[in-house]
Amino acid sequence: MTEKGPDDGPFRVTVRPAGTTFEADAGRTLLASALLAGVEGLPNSCRNGTCRACLQPLHRGEVAYRIPWPGLLPEERTGGWVLPCVAFPRSDIELGG
Numbered sequence: 001m002t003e004k005g006p007d008d009g010p011f012r013v014t015v016r017p018a019g020t021t022f023e024a025d026a027g028r029t030l031l032a033s034a035l036l037a038g039v040e041g042l043p044n045s046c047r048n049g050t051c052r053a054c055l056q057p058l059h060r061g062e063v064a065y066r067i068p069w070p071g072l073l074p075e076e077r078t079g080g081w082v083l084p085c086v087a088f089p090r091s092d093i094e095l096g097g
């Protein structure tokens with residue numbers, strides 16, 4: 001049996017502007033955790049990091065990607081934008097707005 005550590009979550013995700021919150025584990029994408037929690041209103045389409053429909057500003061927190069270069073421009077990636085359909089939380093997160 002593998003024990004969960006503090007890096008595995010769950011992390012608290014807050015969605016602006018409504019302030020909706022949900023919990024997200026490190027092993028599940030932000031979008032998948034939102035849908036699992038019944039959170040509605042996060043735009044999405046392809047769910048594989050290519051269409052950019054889910055693009056959101058990341059105000060706080062860290063994410064990781066399992067695919068080498070999701071559909072973000074380099075300046076978006078460094079400028080605090082995130083694709084929730086392929087982004088895995090590594091801390092508490094605040095996004096949207």
Ligand code: FES
Nearest residue numbers: 045047052054085
């Ligand atoms: S839903 Fe298409 S990039 Fe996220």
